[in-house]
Amino acid sequence: MMYGFTWDTATPLTYAWSILPIILIGLTVTLKAAAAGFAIALVLGLVFAMLRRSRWRSVSWTTACVVEFLRDTPLLVQLFFLYYVLPEYGLTLPAFLTGALALGLQYSAYTSEVYRGGIEAVPRGQWEAATALNMTRMQTYRDIVVPQIAPRILPAMGNYMVAMIKETPVLSVITVLDMMALANMIGERTFEYLVPLTMVGLIFLILTLICSAGLHRLQKVLPKAGIPLR
Amino acid sequence: MTDNAPAPLIQFAGVTKRFGALTVLDDFNFEVAPGEKVTLIGPSGSGKSTVLRILMTLEPFQEGRLTLAGLSYQEPGGTGPFKASERHLREIRSHVGMVFQSFNLFPHMSVMRNVAEAPVRVLGLSRDEAQARAVDLLAMVGLADKKDHFPSQLSGGQQQRVAIARALAMRPRVLLFDEPTSALDPQLVGEVLAVIGDLAHEHDLTMLLVTHEMRFAREVSDRVCFFDKGRICEQGSPEAIFTAPSHPRTREFLASVLR
Numbered sequence: 001m002m003y004g005f006t007w008d009t010a011t012p013l014t015y016a017w018s019i020l021p022i023i024l025i026g027l028t029v030t031l032k033a034a035a036a037g038f039a040i041a042l043v044l045g046l047v048f049a050m051l052r053r054s055r056w057r058s059v060s061w062t063t064a065c066v067v068e069f070l071r072d073t074p075l076l077v078q079l080f081f082l083y084y085v086l087p088e089y090g091l092t093l094p095a096f097l098t099g100a101l102a103l104g105l106q107y108s109a110y111t112s113e114v115y116r117g118g119i120e121a122v123p124r125g126q127w128e129a130a131t132a133l134n135m136t137r138m139q140t141y142r143d144i145v146v147p148q149i150a151p152r153i154l155p156a157m158g159n160y161m162v163a164m165i166k167e168t169p170v171l172s173v174i175t176v177l178d179m180m181a182l183a184n185m186i187g188e189r190t191f192e193y194l195v196p197l198t199m200v201g202l203i204f205l206i207l208t209l210i211c212s213a214g215l216h217r218l219q220k221v222l223p224k225a226g227i228p229l230r
Numbered sequence: 231m232t233d234n235a236p237a238p239l240i241q242f243a244g245v246t247k248r249f250g251a252l253t254v255l256d257d258f259n260f261e262v263a264p265g266e267k268v269t270l271i272g273p274s275g276s277g278k279s280t281v282l283r284i285l286m287t288l289e290p291f292q293e294g295r296l297t298l299a300g301l302s303y304q305e306p307g308g309t310g311p312f313k314a315s316e317r318h319l320r321e322i323r324s325h326v327g328m329v330f331q332s333f334n335l336f337p338h339m340s341v342m343r344n345v346a347e348a349p350v351r352v353l354g355l356s357r358d359e360a361q362a363r364a365v366d367l368l369a370m371v372g373l374a375d376k377k378d379h380f381p382s383q384l385s386g387g388q389q390q391r392v393a394i395a396r397a398l399a400m401r402p403r404v405l406l407f408d409e410p411t412s413a414l415d416p417q418l419v420g421e422v423l424a425v426i427g428d429l430a431h432e433h434d435l436t437m438l439l440v441t442h443e444m445r446f447a448r449e450v451s452d453r454v455c456f457f458d459k460g461r462i463c464e465q466g467s468p469e470a471i472f473t474a475p476s477h478p479r480t481r482e483f484l485a486s487v488l489r
Contacts, residue, residue, distance in 0.1 A: 132327060139352070
């Protein structure tokens with residue numbers, strides 16, 4: 001994907017300017033992977049949290065084991081497992097999907113704990129009122145529980161989102177051409193790693209700062225809109 | 231109850247409920263006729279609230295038999311703590327509503343949505359139908375002008391009146407009141423009792439009320455049941471219980487609360 005690109009290594013600045021377009025292509029991949037991974041983590045985390053509260057022991061116990069396993073094994077191992085082992089059993093996913101799935105799976109274990117804490121903080125009376133109104137458990141989660149915990153768990157979810165964005169370079173080991181992978185390739189061609197890696201670092205710093213500022217802003221805006229965070 | 235009384239709507243037959251080693255209801259027998267207004271009084275821990283919570287399927291029980299409108303609470307071969315399927319429990323719940331001591335309104339919903347949400351989600355009413363029903367009920371409890379407020383913007387008495395409207399919006403045959411005024415400041419008790427008192431004139435509505443408001447119990451009830459140690463120790467008309475209690479425990483209790 002780097003054919004047709006030329007770089008000018010005369011000075012660090014011209015070098016940086018000439019490789020910026022490639023790095024930005026990598027950035028879009030990084031952002032897509034993080035977005036897809038986080039979407040998976042948000043949905044799956046809630047599913048895990050709900051299953052863990054199931055009335056059937058076998059369901060809650062199995063879920064607890066799965067969550068614990070996902071939490072306590074390294075992302076890199078999970079990534080290699082999904083990428084190299086699953087195809088042996090006939091399930092071959094593109095590198096990008098595999099990466100997003102691995103990120104989503106690992107972080108769903110974290111988000112499920114955040115959901116669980118939030119759900120446990122919902123007073124018993126809310127569940128009882130929903131039961132008295134003959135709502136199903138699904139309706140209770142959707143209309144009563146999740147809307148109440150959403151503003152409260154927002155800060156914790158935001159922190160995991162930032163953490164996940166910072167972990168996306170791991171996907172380069174399974175040939176996802178994210179920012180890190182491209183910077184590395186440029187380095188291999190030019191034998192000049194300092195500038196591309198510095199650029200990647202700076203872009204991650206900017207991304208993280210933007211996310212933190214956005215979260216900070218949400219935490220100020222939501223209480224003003226009448227939605228309490230605690 | 232006389233011989234030509236209608237078949238009971240609610241029937242507890244030998245129900246025993248334990249929390250661990252503690253027996254809350256002990257071989258409990260109790261019947262309620264359709265449309266009857268029954269007040270449950272007694273010392274705390276005597277099992278009054280547990281009767282309501284079992285009827286609302288918030289608590290399972292271990293032994294005995296309970297039926298409501300011909301539906302048995304426990305299904306033959308039923309599993310889980312309730313020994314019944316969720317589907318069966320939901321059929322039972324469709325006949326019962328409950329008003330809680332701590333109101334339990336949904337804090338993230340406006341008063342209007344608190345009342346209209348379940349009729350839409352559970353009964354399948356259209357938004358317009360449910361809101362029309364909610365407007366009528368809120369007018370009935372005197373809160374038509376508060377429909378766009380949030381629960382946190384209302385006084386305790388107003389919140390409890392919304393909770394009553396919310397329960398009524400589901401059109402239950404049986405309405406359970408679990409100490410509806412116990413969490414209220416004294417000056418707010420009257421407005422809630424006034425609403426409950428109005429409901430007591432509804433012929434079709436069966437009411438079970440756990441309360442410490444003895445004067446109110448005397449005014450609205452068809453029957454008063456005095457609970458002690460997980461059983462009904464004495465029951466009868468309000469006049470009989472309040473003016474001529476026969477059991478020493480009843481006399482003792484009434485002397486302590488009517489002082």
